[in-house]
Amino acid sequence: MTDEKLTQGQADEKQINDAFQDLLDRYLESKHRKKVEIITKAFNFARQAHKGVRRRSGEPYILHPIAVARIACVEIGLGSTSICSALLHDVVEDTDYTVEDIENLFGPKIAQIVDGLTKISGGIFGDRASAQAENFKKLLLTMNDDIRVILIKIADRLHNMRTLGSMLPSKQYKIAGETLYIYAPLANRLGLNRIKTELEDLSFKYEHPETYAEIEKKLESTKAERDNVFKEFTAPIKEQLDKMGVPYRILARIKSPYSIWNKMQAKHITFEEIYDILAVRIIFTPRNEEEELNDCFDIYVAISKIYKPHPDRLRDWVSHPKANGYQALHVTLMSNKGQWIEVQIRSERMNDVAEQGFAAHWKYKEGGGSEDEGELTKWLKTIKEILDDPQPDALDFLDTIKLNLFASEIFVFTPKGEIKTMPQNCTALDFAFSIHTFLGSHCIGAKVNHKLVPLSYKLQSGDQVEILTSKSQKVQPSWINFATTAKAKAKIQAILKREKREQQQKGEDMIADFFQRNEMESSDENIKKLCNLHNVKTYEELALGVGQGVFTLTDNDKNEIKEKPTQANWKKYISFAFGGGNKQKQTSKKKEDETQQQTLNIDKKKIIKLTPDAIQKNYILADCCKPIPGDDVLGYIDDNNRIVIHKRQCPIASQLKTSFGNRLLAVQWETGKALIFPVNVYVKGIDGIGVLNHVTQIISEQLNVNIHKLNIESNDGIFEGRIQLYVHDVDDVNTICTNLKKIENIKKVTRIENYDDVISD
Structure with a gap:
């Protein structure tokens, strides 16, 4: 028994030492200063602190911090401070050591990062919604203190997702859902494209394992065909780039399983109907730093002479980078086989930023770095402003923040020609609040491209926007209905709440003055009488109404109070003044x-x-x-x-x-075929005589399925149909869809959740 333990212990030691040595080797390959001593010190400290502890998978716990440190180093590009913090990130949370101990041994910066990681440990969300909002606020605030906290937290989540198989299914759903809801969009917003994609795919794999496996299988079976398309399409491009003398490499970019599934869901299409699974990426080394942008466009011009470009699909993120720092030139070209193929043109530097995020090259990079006011800095500042306003409802708070996380960007101009990055679908009101809160709260309209528009006007990329204001203008409650950005919504809500509090306080003072003036007691019973007289339920509603001038306290109120008390069950009423809240x-x-x-x-x-x-x-x-x-x-x-x-x-x-x-x-x-359930199926195709008859014949006669409801509409030779059926399971639905697709001229068949769902092509 002792020999077995010794053997197991030796195996653990070898596994741990090998993992740490691999981390050191990869760190030494990086461009960072070689601070091996402090990293080794952090490793030995964490190893001792976690000694004897194992993960749910059975492996020694210390392998998790090593893996997180490796992700931070290799996949995000961080240096020694971040590697040490990653190695130590669970020490304060899981052992008796304190932040002060970390500071004494490793200095204030590592201690600050470990402290930030400890505060947001256990996932963003607690077991209750109220804790959820608080933990999420902590996470975002730590971003503002030191961006490395959230980068290490994303690395921690990535490793947890890679090892999620050892968790209970219910835990898998929670962690996968949380990852898709917050961590993947955060990674995307910080420019960590590769990590974002892996987080999405891993979440998808655990939430829909069968669908994930099916898409993987289809990707594998169509690989040879894609390889041939790539080879044929890129051959003349390579020839042209060789003539130009620009060092380059060409890669095939394959759409991820999650992105494929997302498109299938959104567009109600099959795998076979997705035409942009393959894209081409040209990564070049510029002649020099100054010529980087010119080289991008030179390559674009060169390949556009080979294949015809799509006039509406040129995306210039070189001149105007995305908010997460992404830079590239995207052009969609028509291949010789009649297929549109997207080509992404990037320099090696742009590719590094696209894969690792510019956070790694930002102001906290070891060895110094740029102090520029980039888009990330502005975004963090916006989040800080949102957090400064109280948000009582946890889910509203999260949804408000997520407006910014998911937003695609457009570019608009100020009257002086300054460029502003704004979320897609934003309004003139959002633009006003993005400039300044005073401008937003006093705006009465806007001029877009010198034409007068309302505050609800949706801005387009390239618009020039001038905000019109008035000192007498006040924030209107209706504004919340067309504000779309997190900042605008938060500011409007905060101003309206502040005004409401002020009006309520004014009303409370007026009610107190009314009682004092008429020499009456401000008792629960008397307040209840006033509430009944003005048809409100609570003291707060009464005070707000009085403060706003909706109610006026007159002799009627005085007479009502002086009447004999009723037998109403007034004792149940607890006024605001006595702590009912x-x-x-x-x-x-x-x-x-x-x-x-x-x-x-x-x-x-x-x-x-x-x-x-x-x-x-x-x-x-x-x-x-x-x-x-x-x-x-x-x-x-x-x-x-x-x-x-x-x-x-x-x-x-x-x-x-x-x-x-x-x-x-x-x-x-485990229902077998014992129960039937209603499902809705959508069909679309080219109209013709007998189509409806053919559809009903297949469903009712061939498949023996009961049609509950049917609606077919025809317009300009195209028909759309909605059919409600009773089936046993998904297999029945798939059989129905497969058989309907065999009908000539039927072009689309898909299951929809609601009978009246709007289906977009």
């Missing part, structure tokens, strides 16, 4: 605690079996996504301790995964 919070918290306790009574390690009897008695199939047997699903324990079944890709489920991960359950269908 606190009691309400206590009640709410008690209810939440009770719900939390109830959820714990369900064995979450157990996979829920959806048998016919169980579905009819114990579970609710969510109406928002209408799951049927065969769909990838999960269970959610609601506030009434009922289990609601959602599709995993349902938008509501996505929010539940990130907000209430502790209430998720793994679910497995």
